[in-house]
Amino acid sequence: MKVLKFGGTSLKNADKFLHVSDIITNDIKKEQLAIVLSAPSKITNYLVKMTNHKINNDEISNNIQEIKYIFNNIVNDIYQKKPKFLYQPIIQLINDQLIQLKKIIYSVQILKTCPKNIYAFIVSRGEILSIAIMEAILTEKNYAVTIINPIKKLLSTGDKLDSIVDIEQSSINIESIKIPKTNIILMPGFIAGNKKKELVVLGRNGSDYSAAILAACLKARKLEIWTDVDGIYTCDPRIVLNACLIKKISYQESMELSYFGAKVLHPKTIFPIMKFNIPCIIKNTNNPKGEGTLISNTNNLIEKIDSIPASITGITHLNDVIMLNISSLEIKNIPKVTNRILSSIEKHKIWIMLLTQSSSESNLNFCILEKQLSKTIYILKNEFQLEIKNNLVSPIKIIKKLSIISIIGKKIKLQSNIFSKIFSVLNHHQVKILAIAQGSSDHTISIVINEKYTMHSIKAIHEKIFNDNQVMEIFLLGIGGVGKVLLSQLKKQINYLKRKKIQIKICGIANSKKLLLNLQGIDLNAWENNFYKSNLLFDFQEIKKILKNNYIQHPIIIDCTSSQIIADQYIEFLSSGFHVVTSNKKANTQSYEYYQTIRKTAFVFQKKFLYETNVGAGLPIIENLQKLISTGDKFLHFRGVLSGSLSFIFGELDNNTSFSNATIKAKKLGFTEPDPRDDLSGIDVARKLLILAREVGYKIELNDIKIESILPKYFDAISDINQFMVELKKLDNLFYKKFNQAKKFGKVLRYVGIIDLSGECQVRIEEIDENDPLYKIKNGENALAFYSQYYQPMPLVLRGYGAGNNVTAAGVFSDLLRTL
Numbered sequence: 006m007k008v009l010k011f012g013g014t015s016l017k018n019a020d021k022f023l024h025v026s027d028i029i030t031n032d033i034k035k036e037q038l039a040i041v042l043s044a045p046s047k048i049t050n051y052l053v054k055m056t057n058h059k060i061n062n063d064e065i066s067n068n069i070q071e072i073k074y075i076f077n078n079i080v081n082d083i084y085q086k087k088p089k090f091l092y093q094p095i096i097q098l099i100n101d102q103l104i105q106l107k108k109i110i111y112s113v114q115i116l117k118t119c120p121k122n123i124y125a126f127i128v129s130r131g132e133i134l135s136i137a138i139m140e141a142i143l144t145e146k147n148y149a150v151t152i153i154n155p156i157k158k159l160l161s162t163g164d165k166l167d168s169i170v171d172i173e174q175s176s177i178n179i180e181s182i183k184i185p186k187t188n189i190i191l192m193p194g195f196i197a198g199n200k201k202k203e204l205v206v207l208g209r210n211g212s213d214y215s216a217a218i219l220a221a222c223l224k225a226r227k228l229e230i231w232t233d234v235d236g237i238y239t240c241d242p243r244i245v246l247n248a249c250l251i252k253k254i255s256y257q258e259s260m261e262l263s264y265f266g267a268k269v270l271h272p273k274t275i276f277p278i279m280k281f282n283i284p285c286i287i288k289n290t291n292n293p294k295g296e297g298t299l300i301s302n303t304n305n306l307i308e309k310i311d312s313i314p315a316s317i318t319g320i321t322h323l324n325d326v327i328m329l330n331i332s333s334l335e336i337k338n339i340p341k342v343t344n345r346i347l348s349s350i351e352k353h354k355i356w357i358m359l360l361t362q363s364s365s366e367s368n369l370n371f372c373i374l375e376k377q378l379s380k381t382i383y384i385l386k387n388e389f390q391l392e393i394k395n396n397l398v399s400p401i402k403i404i405k406k407l408s409i410i411s412i413i414g415k416k417i418k419l420q421s422n423i424f425s426k427i428f429s430v431l432n433h434h435q436v437k438i439l440a441i442a443q444g445s446s447d448h449t450i451s452i453v454i455n456e457k458y459t460m461h462s463i464k465a466i467h468e469k470i471f472n473d474n475q476v477m478e479i480f481l482l483g484i485g486g487v488g489k490v491l492l493s494q495l496k497k498q499i500n501y502l503k504r505k506k507i508q509i510k511i512c513g514i515a516n517s518k519k520l521l522l523n524l525q526g527i528d529l530n531a532w533e534n535n536f537y538k539s540n541l542l543f544d545f546q547e548i549k550k551i552l553k554n555n556y557i558q559h560p561i562i563i564d565c566t567s568s569q570i571i572a573d574q575y576i577e578f579l580s581s582g583f584h585v586v587t588s589n590k591k592a593n594t595q596s597y598e599y600y601q602t603i604r605k606t607a608f609v610f611q612k613k614f615l616y617e618t619n620v621g622a623g624l625p626i627i628e629n630l631q632k633l634i635s636t637g638d639k640f641l642h643f644r645g646v647l648s649g650s651l652s653f654i655f656g657e658l659d660n661n662t663s664f665s666n667a668t669i670k671a672k673k674l675g676f677t678e679p680d681p682r683d684d685l686s687g688i689d690v691a692r693k694l695l696i697l698a699r700e701v702g703y704k705i706e707l708n709d710i711k712i713e714s715i716l717p718k719y720f721d722a723i724s725d726i727n728q729f730m731v732e733l734k735k736l737d738n739l740f741y742k743k744f745n746q747a748k749k750f751g752k753v754l755r756y757v758g759i760i761d762l763s764g765e766c767q768v769r770i771e772e773i774d775e776n777d778p779l780y781k782i783k784n785g786e787n788a789l790a791f792y793s794q795y796y797q798p799m800p801l802v803l804r805g806y807g808a809g810n811n812v813t814a815a816g817v818f819s820d821l822l823r824t825l
């Protein structure tokens with residue numbers, strides 16, 4: 006014998022009903038089956054709404070219409086596919102049930118209250134209709150069916166809306182039905198009957214419990230709970246998309262998980278099956294071939310998947326929680342105050358979800374469900390009547406809209422760093438922990454936080470505990486040469502970095518016109534196509550909203566533009582929680598005030614601001630300079646060839662190439678900007694020099710740098726680039742002269758950036774002899790010579806290609822890794 010339970014999610018529509026009937030009839034050949042069904046999803050919610058006596062007639066009609074619509078659709082669609090299906094009697098049954106329901110609800114309105122037996126009747130209509138429909142489907146397939154009436158057979162005690170079933174008596178009751186071995190047994194879930202044979206219910210989501218009871222009563226070999234997920238996960242997979250499926254779990258732990266909020270299983274389900282040692286499998290109706298989760302008497306907590314620490318099973322949450330605080334300086338004089346609270350409240354079946362007290366007993370916090378607040382306050386006021394009257398107890402403080410997040414595992418407090426992991430991750434996301442407690446069973450740690458932070462916090466804690474990868478969420482601005490190459494470098498390295506436990510997600514790619522967004526990570530094989538199809542516009546305010554509303558661990562903005570508008574937003578990027586990596590020089594060369602504000606903001610918000618490629622592209626200049634200064638070296642002066650294009654042009658002169666031809670060649674080889682005047686003006690070199698000077702501590706502005714432009718002033722007036730190239734020839738003679746003059750003394754010409762001993766900065770053409778480290782710098786190479794207290798008389802020289810998309814993108818990439 007096997008018991009199968011299908012939840013509301015498995016009975017949403019006609020196709021699902023027929024699919025479930027196929028699962029049943031495919032399985033019937035091997036052994037007898039007993040089937041427990043819930044109401045189709047949403048039905049119970051509509052029914053619950055109608056138990057409120059304050060509901061108005063319109064709302065009643067709407068709810069009834071919705072229920073009718075769902076059931077009629079199911080029945081009509083089944084009839085379309087199965088013409089022999091007993092359509093008429095079922096439609097009649099639906100109508101009768103709804104008419105009866107309406108009458109009862111109107112009487113509730115008149116009564117101005119909904120007694121529990123009426124409540125139980127109303128909310129259980131869905132299960133009754135599910136069974137009638139399934140009986141008709143199976144009959145149409147020529148299977149014989151026996152229906153167990155749970156009102157008569159499942160003897161229950163306790164609250165009529167949250168009953169407990171007496172398994173021993175119920176087994177005897179069920180045994181008394183002589184069920185033919187070949188019949189399929191059907192039973193509506195959620196429902197039982199008390200001693201007076203009155204209909205009661207087992208609590209919301211209680212069909213799981215019904216199925217466990219039936220499995221125990223029928224001494225079933227196995228229980229299967231069919232739902233809409235592949236089994237029990239380390240966290241609700243609808244919240245944490247990368248939650249891991251737990252293949253095997255013990256009764257104890259599955260009980261803890263469900264008790265603390267894993268909706269996939271009702272908390273009462275485990276006890277009956279554990280008592281009779283019946284294994285239970287959670288399976289997905291949409292994926293019947295999946296293995297599911299086996300709940301059994303196993304010590305094997307969790308299959309040892311590399312990324313999952315062996316002793317943490319999962320994370321759950323409960324919403325609609327309220328925390329009550331009772332405190333007083335006198336409270337320690339009240340005998341056994343904690344006991345009195347616990348016993349008075351628990352006597353009334355109020356669930357104290359968590360309790361903490363100060364060691365002096367002068368302060369007590371405990372959590373209950375919001376729906377039990379008024380009852381609890383009433384009980385407490387009664388219990389502490391005397392103390393309240395004599396001002397021994399302060400007024401009870403109430404904090405609403407909270408949630409409890411629980412981390413469940415084996416001997417959890419022995420888990421290394423578990424508390425520090427929770428604290429650090431919540432601190433990182435600025436979530437305040439209002440209370441923390443360790444469950445009596447040693448299997449659970451629960452924390453109380455404000456409900457609005459629940460989703461973020463669950464995701465963050467799950468990530469911290471189950472994923473030891475360091476995640477980076479990247480928003481790339483600018484997809485010109487450097488941006489594009491960076492994307493292809495990232496694509497190439499993603500798997501390598503994954504092996505090193507660094508997970509890179511490109512969440513956004515933007516240029517000045519468009520934005521492509523995917524928080525799960527853009528597919529780098531297809532980004533270009535998807536980018537051009539995207540109709541989102543880049544707007545940082547939207548990205549900010551995304552950051553606020555989603556769990557993002559390590560957001561980084563990479564600026565590969567040369568845009569002033571983007572550079573002006575760095576302070577906002579940093580203060581909104583992004584690290585900033587940039588190859589754009591504009592921010593660092595703005596006013597010194599802005600330069601400083603960026604750094605202060607990065608410091609205050611604990612974000613990295615990295616710009617290694619601002620000087621010398623991929624060469625590790627800024628980082629080394631910072632290290633030098635941090636370790637106590639004193640900067641003295643600097644000389645360097647800071648421009649790849651000018652290194653090329655001046656190097657060509659050494660080969661007797663004319664100045665104009667050298668420039669044409671540099672342009673052809675892609676060493677210059679599209680308009681070579683941008684290089685020849687010297688402004689770009691001045692910008693780099695400014696960044697270096699500020700880096701070593703000089704408070705200077707771009708205007709303070711003396712620039713010797715390579716071009717005479719009149720070149721400014723030439724607007725046409727072709728005309729400019731022609732005019733350039735007129736400079737050839739001048740440069741021949743300068744070159745030959747230098748050559749006479751064994752020197753060459755170089756375009757050099759200088760910071761002298763007094764901090765004065767200049768950019769100029771210099772004659773350089775062979776002892777100078779810049780003498781051999783040509784072909785687009787950069788060289789930077791730092792003279793410092795430690796590095797003299799020979800300077801520290803950094804030399805290499807200082808321009809080009811590949812090296813610049815690689816420099817940005819390495820900055821990216823330095824944000825971790």
Ligand code: ADP
Nearest residue numbers: 012013014232236237238240241243267268269
């Ligand atoms: P049914 O209608 O089949 O009873 P439920 O909605 O009651 O389905 O339960 C299934 C849902 O439980 C899943 O869709 C999932 O969102 C939720 N859930 C919560 N926690 C977990 C968990 N740890 N593992 C799997 N599912 C979970």
Ligand code: ASP
Nearest residue numbers: 043049195209210211212
């Ligand atoms: N239909 C009931 C509910 O929604 C019982 C169940 O689905 O388990 O709570």
Ligand code: MG
Nearest residue numbers: 012210268269
């Ligand atoms: Mg359920």
